[in-house]
Amino acid sequence: MKVLKLERHANMLIGLEALAGWLAILVTGLLISPKLAPVLLVWLCAWIFNTWLARFDTRLTRFLVALIFGLTIIALWEMIVRIYAIPPLILPAPSRIAASFVANIPLLWGDFVQTIVKGALTGWILGGAAAVLTAIAIDRSPFLQRGLLPIGNFVAALPIVGIAPILVMWFGFDWQSKAAVVVVMVFFPILVNMVAGLAATDRMQRDQMATWAAPYGQSLWKMRLPAAMPFLFNGLKITTTLALIGAIVAEFFGSPTTGMGFRISTAVGRLDLPLVWAEILVAAIAGSLFYGIVALIEKKVTFWHPSQRNQRG
Amino acid sequence: MKNAIPILTVLLALVVIWYLAAIGMNSAWVRDQAARAGTELTTTELVKQTLTLERPVLPAPHQVAAGLWDGVAGQKITSKRSLVWHGWVTLSATLTGFAIGSLAGILLAVGIVHSRTMDQSVMPWAVASQTVPILAIAPMVIVVFASAGITGLLPKAIIAAWLSFFPVLVGMVKGLRTPDAMQLDQMKSWSASGGQVFWRLRLPSSMPYLFASLKVGIAAALVGTIVGELPAGASAGLGARLLSGSYYGQTVQIWAALFAAAALAAILVIAIGRIEGVTLRRMGLVR
Known part of the structure; x- marks a missing residue:
């Protein structure tokens, strides 16, 4: 007491x-x-x-x-x-940003579709699929793994956004070039995670599959892919933000007359800061939603994983 | 070092693929030129020409290497065409911003660990902010500061600081929380003061987490600085080099600037890794 x-x-x-x-x-x-x-x-x-x-x-x-x-x-x-x-030229009040947001909803929606849905989402899905397939392909070759993984880890730390001007030259101003930037940006983080995930089974589990005489395809499909899911989703979650950044920044190098990056750079040029902030608000909402949806899918897919049980807060 | 051979093999394969891609992507232009001039090209001539174009669609590795060498060693360091000069502009802003951002992150993390109110108020927002493409504010920051008459290093450093702040904050909070109940009880049974618990238990055990997040933070700071150099008007820095290259179709210049930026990122991350190694070894936390 x-x-x-x-x-x-x-x-x-x-x-x-x-x-x-x-x-x-x-x-x-x-x-x-x-x-x-x-x-x-x-x-x-x-x-x-x-x-x-x-x-x-x-x-x-x-x-x-x-x-x-x-x-x-x-x-x-x-x-x-x-x-x-x-003055609103320096920092607009939240009320003005909200007013600009409401007044420009059709415009913002168009930019959202152009940048997030067409550019970021397409690129993220393509890049993720390519990374998963590559991971499965190099999974059978320890030699390639030892060669690719350090390079993948290294590339993941580089300022890959810089390739945006090159890809804009190659694929034109429309969303295809933005999707290409996103593919390159998300590829390596997902690859590294997926390779780690495919290696995440322990000896006992592998021996069990061997005892059942499971062929490669079955042990991949029934044991190693499910075991890799927590790792894969970790990579997918990290890259949601990267995908948005890639799509928005690539528009600074050239874009059609819609898109969030285009709108931000032109509205900044006209000193229409409430619109810029409204666009940033859209980016924030889109980023949180994107992450939230991936986390929700993760919860459904990896319900068995310890990190998903008894979650608090 | 047993990984050296696989890594070199993969790198070699990448260079070969790059050469083949360069030949493939540039050949349309070369064929077009030849058809206009009314000449037939043999395969060797075709290949030779695709690898020596002045503005290729995809410059060959040796062209990029030549551009990089020319930018680093072929110019006076003070020249506006020197990659060393542009790299220094970018590096100074990155380091300034990184220092500010990581220091602020560490201080706020200390506050968060010691105050439940701060923890519950700030942490959810800090974590959520990592899902938001903060980089989108970069052009606005540059223009707003420029309209207030401030240009040069400071606005870019602020973007870099902002980007490195959140990873360091989140990592440091995690690190300061690693001591488990048993260790904290031990400190209590020695009747250690709050300050002693912090300096002798929490801070040392947070170091591995701090360094991991510093690596993420400095990479983010560099990206932030480069994007901060993109808005029109910037004439110095690797980002400006990328942009002017894309305006004038100077593909070799873009690739050289890109590789310079990659080298800079690698050097920074490796430098932090070295500091990490030395620190952890001196603390007896060798991995």
Whole structure:
């Protein structure tokens, strides 16, 4: 009991310390600029509320804490832009970005289809399929594996986006060149993961298949491919972001008059920053959705894997 | 070193494929020229011409190597055609941004490990941000800073910092959390203070994770800098070199800049790997 009491004292002390720290920030902020008062006040209130909420540590409160933090940031952004009258040429307020988003939905949808669906998704599927097939092909040759894997690991760290101008020259301005960039970008990370996955069975499992006299095809289909799925999905998840980056950046080197990269570069040129931010919002939503859908498929496919059981938070 | 022979074999195969592709992709243009001039080409002449074009569709490896050599050694280092100069412009912005971004990531990770509020507030967003193509903000950052009169190293460094920040943050949080309950209990039974637990247990055990994420971070910082050099107006750096090459159809220049960027990335990642090796060995964490 005594220990518990001591601990509570310590907790309170830490709480007081933190509070003193926040008060210090508040005072310095006010000394720098009195106009900051409401901003600091909102920040402090949200933070204290979050500190209180974080103690419960359940699924719901965790979600709420993150949500409140995000909303607070947006609120502070809006307040700062208004208080200091920051021109939208430098930083538009969230309300203006939202207005631009709503006003330009058909335009944004067209860009989304051009860049994400045609460019990124096509390239990602083609690149992923090519990587999986290559992995299965070199799986039977340890020599090729030892040669290809270090190169694959090395290439995965290179700034592959740089090939975009070359592929734009070869495949033209439309989505085909963007898909080609994405194919090259996602190929090596998926290949490396898939090769590791195909090697993920242990000796006992392989011996079991050999005891049943399973031919290569069967042991591949029934044992090694399922065993490789967690690795494959790891690679697929990493590359969702790469696919979007490849498709958007490739449009900086030339594109038809639609597409997210094209819109970003031309809207920046016209200093229409609310539209740029709206486009970035679309990219953020698309990126999270893309990742989320792949993670969901992973959950269905690899339901047996330990990392999918009893998940918390 | 037993991997040397397989790696060299695969590399050799890649070079051969590259040559064949260069012959195949450039032959249409060569045949076209020959037909216009009304001459017949023998196979040897055809092959010879496809590998020596001035603006080939796909330059042959030796042309790229020559372009690279010319850019690195054939120019004065201060010349605007020198790849060393462009590489330095890119490298300085990358390193500045990487230093800022990884330092910020480490500091925030320390805060997150010690404050539950910070953990629950910031972490979900930091993790989610990795699924977002942050690179898309690069042109905007450049233009906004340019409109405020700031050009050159700083805007690119900010993009690089932003890109290396999140991987380092996530990796460092993971690393600082590796000590398990038994180790933490041990520290407690020695009545170690919070600072001692941090400096003697958490920080040392986070090192392997930190270095792994630093490698990811510096590669991301380099990509960020190169993309930051793309918007019109940039005249220095490997990204600008790529862009001007693509405007004027100078394929050899593009490939040379691309290989220079790849070499730079490799050097940076290997350098961090070396530092990692030395640090972990001195800490007794040899793998």
